[in-house]
Amino acid sequence: MNNPQQPRLTPIDEWEDEATAMLDGVEYDTELGLRMARDAIRVSNGELSDAEFHEKYHDEVLAEFGEDERPTKPEGFDDD
Amino acid sequence: MTNYGLVIDQERCIGCQACAVSCKQENNVPMGQFWNRVLTEGGDKIDTPSGGYPEDGGSGSLDMQYQPTACQHCENAPCVKVCPVNATYTRDDGIVEIDYDKCIGCRYCMAACPYNARVFNWDEPEHMPEEGTGDVAARPQGVVEKCTFCSHRVDEGLDPACVVNCPADARIFGDLDDESSTVSKYINEYETDQLLEDRGTNPKTHYISGEMSPGRPQTSDKLESELDDVSPWSDGTEDVPSEASGSDSSDSGGGHHSIEGDAVPHVPAVGSGGDD
Numbered sequence: 001m002n003n004p005q006q007p008r009l010t011p012i013d014e015w016e017d018e019a020t021a022m023l024d025g026v027e028y029d030t031e032l033g034l035r036m037a038r039d040a041i042r043v044s045n046g047e048l049s050d051a052e053f054h055e056k057y058h059d060e061v062l063a064e065f066g067e068d069e070r071p072t073k074p075e076g077f078d079d080d
Numbered sequence: 081m082t083n084y085g086l087v088i089d090q091e092r093c094i095g096c097q098a099c100a101v102s103c104k105q106e107n108n109v110p111m112g113q114f115w116n117r118v119l120t121e122g123g124d125k126i127d128t129p130s131g132g133y134p135e136d137g138g139s140g141s142l143d144m145q146y147q148p149t150a151c152q153h154c155e156n157a158p159c160v161k162v163c164p165v166n167a168t169y170t171r172d173d174g175i176v177e178i179d180y181d182k183c184i185g186c187r188y189c190m191a192a193c194p195y196n197a198r199v200f201n202w203d204e205p206e207h208m209p210e211e212g213t214g215d216v217a218a219r220p221q222g223v224v225e226k227c228t229f230c231s232h233r234v235d236e237g238l239d240p241a242c243v244v245n246c247p248a249d250a251r252i253f254g255d256l257d258d259e260s261s262t263v264s265k266y267i268n269e270y271e272t273d274q275l276l277e278d279r280g281t282n283p284k285t286h287y288i289s290g291e292m293s294p295g296r297p298q299t300s301d302k303l304e305s306e307l308d309d310v311s312p313w314s315d316g317t318e319d320v321p322s323e324a325s326g327s328d329s330s331d332s333g334g335g336h337h338s339i340e341g342d343a344v345p346h347v348p349a350v351g352s353g354g355d356d
Contacts, residue, residue: 019191022200028186033162037192040158045280053161061164065184069166 029064032057043072050074083174084229085256085284086243087263087272088148091292092250095120095127095146099242099251103150106214106230106241110205115197115227116242119147148250150242151176151197151227152275152283159189159198168224174256174284175229183223190224194279198226214241229253237306239298249295254304256284261304262296 019037023030036057042048048056051074058077061068095118103109103116122130122144131141153176159168160176167182168189190198204221212218215232219225230240238244243251254261263286266272270293272286300307 015194015196018196022187022190026185026187028188033186033188033191036162036188037158040161040192041194041279041281043161044154044156044158044282045278050161065164065186068164070161070164071166071169072161 029060032060032064036061051077081172081257082255083257083284084234084253085153085174085263085286086229086240087252087254087266087286087288087293089248089250089252089266089288089293089295090146090148091289092248092295093118093146093148094248094250095144096247098245098247099148102241102245103227103230104213106233107216107228108207108212108214108218109225110201110218111208112206113199113201113225115199115225116148116150119149121145121147149195149197149275150285151193151229152195152281152285153227153229154281154283156281158192158194158281162188162192164188171231173234175231175234176226177228177231178223178225180219180223180225185222185224187224194276194281195283198224200224234303237303238301239303243296244298244301246298249297252296258305266293 016034016038019034020030023033026033039048039053039056043050043053050072054068054070054072054074054077058068061070097118100114100116100118104114107115109115120126120128122128127144129142129144131143133142134140153174155174157168157170157176160170163169164186165182165184167179167184168176169179170176185200187200190196190200201219201221201223205218207213207218230238230242233240239253240251243253252262252266254263256263256267258264266288267286270288271290272288274283274286276283296304
């Protein structure tokens with residue numbers, strides 16, 4: 001293994017920088033990806049419900065990707 | 081319902097990288113990519129201890145621990161929630177997988193994964209030999225890939241490759257919903273941690289630290305549930321301490337290797353084609 005695989009531990013604050021770097025150059029909305037990533041963690045730890053998360057980003061996801069197939073879709077949610 | 085999970089005994093792990101290598105081979109992981117990594121908690125470089133050698137009759141302070149890391153197959157997986165095309169999904173048995181035909185390479189899942197467990201095929205994946213290795217088809221350029229708990233093996237009643245090939249018996253795979261499984265008993269009886277528990281992701285990979293477990297000696301490469309006779313190591317009498325208090329790390333001489341504070345196990349993302 002060479003240097004690029006050098007293990008290290010990254011504080012969570014710096015992890016957001018890493019997430020930014022991961023999305024750098026992606027052909028989709030980088031800022032949307034970062035916001036969704038941040039809120040997805042909030043869903044995991046119970047600060048936000050699946051339904052709230054889905055509704056919060058539905059319009060933006062639809063606009064960016066032309067579809068929204070996330071499994072967080074609440075029952076009876078109106079795609080239109 | 082089956083709910084697969086993994087226990088890794090960090091007291092048994094010797095940092096040999098056999099899990100990382102066998103994962104690469106079994107899953108046809110491209111050159112320069114790793115699904116399964118053994119991080120070093122110690123010095124600045126891999127396999128470099130922190131501290132110093134004994135000098136002038138002193139005891140020295142050399143220390144190095146290993147942190148095997150891969151997809152944690154979280155119950156509340158952020159990667160699943162952000163995927164706009166539902167390419168990343170959770171199987172009925174709890175394994176988080178990627179449908180590579182659906183993946184559009186937006187990398188939102190990579191940003192959402194707190195464990196940095198996913199890799200992206202920036203270029204056309206290269207394999208050695210060119211025809212690939214293992215029993216899994218190569219993934220195309222432009223998709224994200226990661227550990228699958230060797231679901232192709234699990235579906236055949238076989239343990240993941242990293243489990244079978246761990247010479248230290250440090251990896252135990254099984255059904256977390258089965259109270260009689262070794263993974264369940266070890267989680268109940270030993271001091272275990274999940275990475276970044278405060279994230280609420282509820283990873284299905286649990287780490288034993290403080291007191292060494294008996295591991296799971298590999299009598300075959302079959303899943304525990306596929307074996308007719310799994311004694312003596314999983315009958316609940318010889319492999320699990322009778323008292324949880326026996327896990328006091330201060331008496332064991334072993335270090336406590338859980339991730340402290342808000343640190344994230346991390347290997348910087350790299351493009352394909354690096355040295356393996």
